[in-house]
Amino acid sequence: MTVILNQSFTGVSIGAVLLLIALGLTLTFGQMGVINMAHGEFIMAGAYTTYVLQKPIGDAGLSLLVALPTAFLVAGAMGALLEWLLIRRLYTRPLDTLLVTWGVSLMLQQLARDVFGAPNVQTTAPDLLTGSVTVAGVNLANSRLFILGFALLCVCGLAMVLRATPLGRRIRAVVQNRDLAEVSGIATGRVDRTTFFIGSGLAGMAGVALTLIGPIGPTTGTNYIVDAFLVVVVGGIGRLRGAVITAFVLGLLQSVLEYSTTVSVAKVVVLVGIVAFLQWRPQGLYTVRTRSLV
């Protein structure tokens, strides 16, 4: 029983990491139809931001608090720049955004390698987050609990922004009908850039969270990006609810399968499961109802 609970907690924490990463993707891929392969590198940028800030600040807890907003700004700025330089030329060609941003991701990885060196670096976690609490015989690592809480906080924050703020209304308007939004006086170009800023910023914060669970390196983001895309695909394009459910289900599935088989077999089985799921719901778990064909 304890084993099952332990595995479930591992699954939930894998899910929380996936969720954090997929949140930004849901915005950029889901809402805007841009497949941003450089999303992984924005995660990496967030992680390195933590690493850079920790040296001058010293105190691990304080630097974590400073790193979260800084990483949001750093990664967000990178995302907005990318959108302005390249992606806005490619909105009619979503498949090409995948390839172009992959090129960008290659360059950013190499940049990280040149600046910070190829080997992974380690940041120190605050004392508060290094321990663990035991509930009902289950060992819960504090850092993982923090990530779980943080992921849920981000989901709520994003949902609030999208639902209740003027910015959110504009974003939704552009997603639903770009032309109509444009003639209604919304500067769609600026909305696109803001959306991208938020989506990339979320990736940066995910990167900060990742420093709590392991060393970081130039390929930190790439390791998660394929899984995060799968979360968005299964959850349904642009659906926060779908992303939340899918992230935790995939995380649990992964951890259970890893326990009963091996890591590599688990990956393959999860992929087969996703393809099978898409037979049942080709548009993902939650979909926007439209009258369009397809």
Added chain:
Amino acid sequence: MTTTSTPPTATATTGPAAEPPAGPPDAPFPIRFLPRLPTRFRVPAAFLLGAVLLVGVAPLLLSDFRLGLLAKYLCYGIVAVGVSLAWGRGGLLVLGQGVFFGLGGYAMAMHLKLADAAATGQPLPDFMQLYGTEGGLPWWWQPFANPVFALAMTVLLPMAVAALLGVLVFRRRVKGAYFAILSQALAAALAIWLVGQQATTGGTNGLTDFQGFFGYDLNDPVNQRMVYIVIAIALLLLMALARQLFVSRYGELLVAVRDSEERVRFLGYNPANVKLVAYVAAAGMAGLAGALFVPAVGIISPALIGVVPSIGFVIGAAVGGRASLVGAVLGAIAVAWAQSTLSDAWPAGWTYLQGLLFVVAVGFLPGGLASLRTVLRGRRTPDPGAGTTTKGAAA
């Protein structure tokens, strides 16, 4: 005329006497050398010229080492034929060609390993003895001792996997980006699985150190030349086959599906089947390329078939021109050449260049170098919506 802009890229990239300037009518430059031929003979003549250069001249001029490298690049060219078919014509972004390349390569490598072991009287391939594989040869290795079975599997196994994924994905109308991500996830999963099965697949090291190739000693330079000739002929045949496919009714249908799937459906065709054929054919070509890669280069490993190399297969085609067969093949060969030349001398620089190539080629020149002439003449690249030059527009 701006034709001068195209040939330098080709000659600068493929090395001496290495390029086959053969191909379909949308490749402008070979025609400049053959001005008086009637239109219907130009393509066969260019093809013949390419074949003579590739099979006849290159082995005479190049050293054993360079010929070996060229053999490797030509394998990437074979993959590019499939990429040009599935992506350039069919609009299917195939990000998982590494899977099929790997399946073909491993099928061949397993046979060569077993043949080596049999030749020295060992019950198990050398790496299995090293890792102490229990219970003898795994059951799924056993059939690969048969050369006919192994050779068939190099092509049939990738095609079967592609058919399975293709049926599941295309029948349910899973859309372009979803398909790209799924095929990419497949590449990631296969690479991770291969690394995990150290004892039966060689893990990260992959399968390497082959001695013989169907009774011929692979360490003999003469036999390496034979392998090169086989690869060159395979490339030429597949290019001819793909060209025939492009000009056939099926080729027209494939382009139609890319440009407007719904209209094709309303006309009574099933777009799923059209896409499936292109995907499966591309997988078979990648599998064959992988199988030929193994004797030519002497290794197959997860690092050659994972996500990054899988996207790498697409780069060359994108740079050269995805919709143009010759463009895609030359692009793949050129990029492979640039990679091995530059990445040794200046690894960091190559990665930057690779990224930049991708951004520029896909973002600003969607038709690739093959469309450079059209673009420089002041005409915009036709049909930016599909991101590809259509056949009619480029001709």
